[in-house]
Amino acid sequence: MRFLLALLASLLIAAPASADRIKDLGGFQGIRSNQLTGYGIVVGLSGTGDDNLEYTVQSLKAVASRFGLQLPPNANPGMKNAAVVMITAELPPFAKPGQRLDITVASMGKAKSLRGGSLIMTPLLGADNQIYAMAQGNLAVGGLGAEGADGSKIVVNIPSTGRIPEGATVERAVATGFDSAPMLTFNLARADFTTAQNVAGAINSKLGFGSAQAIDAVSVAVRAPVGADVRATLMSTIENLDVVSAEPSAKVIVNARTGTVVINSAVRVGPAAVTHGKLTVRIDEKPQVSQPAPFSQGQTVVTPNSAVAVEEERRPMFLLNPGPKLADIVKAVNAIGASPADLVAILEALKEAGALKAELIVL
Structure with a gap:
């Protein structure tokens, strides 16, 4: 713990301001990427598809109609080898027709795995409902799923999501x-x-x-x-x-779930005296068995025996002088051996007392 706090101090101790390139601070208005989405069908699955979901059947009939094949209205083709999917992609600024985009394909229905599947040609639409790219190709799936006859199964990663590198072709450019x-x-x-x-x-x-x-x-x-x-x-x-760049505003970021505490170099603390102790109540149960003498017609009984002890850890109070910097705060916390949870409690108390000159953000 002390090593981590010391490392944090060495990284965040206030240093002279350095110059940054303007391009690293933001970007020009209008020079942005655009999100594309599409609805399509993945075929060629090995029995891991949607298994006759109604909208999957409707989608298959719509695809078949493109090629002049009209399926009977009451037809219910087997769909274990197909799955309906949503396709997402990001169209970078200045993308020109003919350039390629990476796409992500995710199952919408009951498909257990998209491994081995191929995406049928699907248009990708922008927020204005216009077609900006066409997607098609074979999926690369990092996940794996297997199921036994007795219902036991194993799943590695997410087999219902895959990617197609350069799986879409830009058809229309976006004017910036x-x-x-x-x-x-x-x-x-x-x-x-x-x-x-x-x-x-x-x-x-x-x-x-x-x-x-x-x-x-x-x-x-x-x-x-x-x-x-x-x-x-x-x-x-x-x-x-x-x-x-201007020095950022003083902030203390606390992740209550992981115990992570990050303090930036602008944090200052007003004069305050801090002590932090720990009270431990320990109860030990040591039951004893009472065994009667032979032929005494007595009964074996268990006699409870409890030992209760209270331990209070004594820690000295330390003084924070007016306006200490990050290094001084970390040094003072190290002196009392505070854990991340203890540090959070100390920071919250300092904030409540008005001594912490920073915004306290708890994630």
């Missing part, structure tokens, strides 16, 4: 509008007024005063001439500029 928008807008990944002002200042120093201005804590507007080639060059220049 970066070449014709009135202004370029750079959005920070983390809202901070100081960082936004620093980004605008770095751009103005490179391109001239008035080229950029911070709109709010996230967005920086950049004046730019119209034209894809000119703006692409300008955006490349801006992305590689160095800027000093």
Whole structure:
């Protein structure tokens, strides 16, 4: 425990601010990926399919109708070798027709495994319900499932989900509008007024005063001439500029389930005296058996015998001076040998007392 806290301190001790590339702090508005989804059928399964679900049968009939094959309305074909699936993919910015995308295929019904299956050609739709890609191919499934005749089974990972590397072909590009928008807008990944002002200042120093201005804590507007080639060059220049990020706000992150505590370098503690003890109540049951003498006509009885003890661990009180930094906090906690659970209790008490100058977030 002491080693982990010391390592945490060495990683997070406040250090002089260093410059970051603007491209690592956010991205330009409109330059984003788009989610695609599709509904299709996987065939060629080895008896691990949906097994005659109604919507699976309807889907199979719809696929057959594409090729001029009309199944009877009351037909109920065996579906153990097929499964209905949902396909998801992410269309990156500036993707052009003919480029390939990786796709994820997941079963919607009772299919036990998609191993060995092939996805039939399926359109992938965007949020506007337009087709942007076509998917098809053989699935790569990392999971495995097996079942015995007596009902026993074993499942490794998730066999009802698989991937098809480069399983979709882009059919339509998404217009970003970066070449014709009135202004370029750079959005920070983390809202901070100081960082936004620093980004605008770095751009103005490179391109001239008035080229950029911070709109709010996230967005920086950049004046730019119209034209894809000119703006692409300008955006490349801006992305590689160095800027000093503002120090983040003080936060203490506590994961109550795992006992993980992360304290950033901006955390400060006001003057406070802290002690943390541990009270243990121990009850030992040592029953004794009373055995009567031979031929005495007595009965064997069990006599209870309880031993109750209370132990209180004595730990000294330590003093936190005004404004200690992370290294001082960790050093003080190490001095009393606090566990992660103890540390959480101490931090919560400091916050309640108004001595912890940070936002306490419990996950």
